[in-house]
Amino acid sequence: xxxxxxxxxxxxxxxxxxxxxxxxxxxxxxxxxxxxxxxxxxxxxxxxxxxxxxxxxxxxxxxxxxxxxxxxxxxxxxxxxxxxxxxx
Numbered sequence: 001x002x003x004x005x006x007x008x009x010x011x012x013x014x015x016x017x018x019x020x021x022x023x024x025x026x027x028x029x030x031x032x033x034x035x036x037x038x039x040x041x042x043x044x045x046x047x048x049x050x051x052x053x054x055x056x057x058x059x060x061x062x063x064x065x066x067x068x069x070x071x072x073x074x075x076x077x078x079x080x081x082x083x084x085x086x087x088x
Contacts, residue, residue, distance in 0.1 A: 012076070039069035 001009075016036050022028045023035035 008080075036069065043069050 020036050023030070023033065
């Protein structure tokens, strides 16, 4: 990975760690956003269940965090790819 790639990864990791700390310390209300670790755990549970997401009409609140994290990762990935192609 290039130096810029490592810097980009570090910035993203620091942002996620800062969000995690803010959520755990109560600086961000749990009703506003759940901690990234809870989002990842919910995403893992959804993927491990093997059931399509649209067949689960009565999901619990925390499981929505997994889909939110997946959508965020997808969006960040698309924006990075667009930025890379714009530079080339």
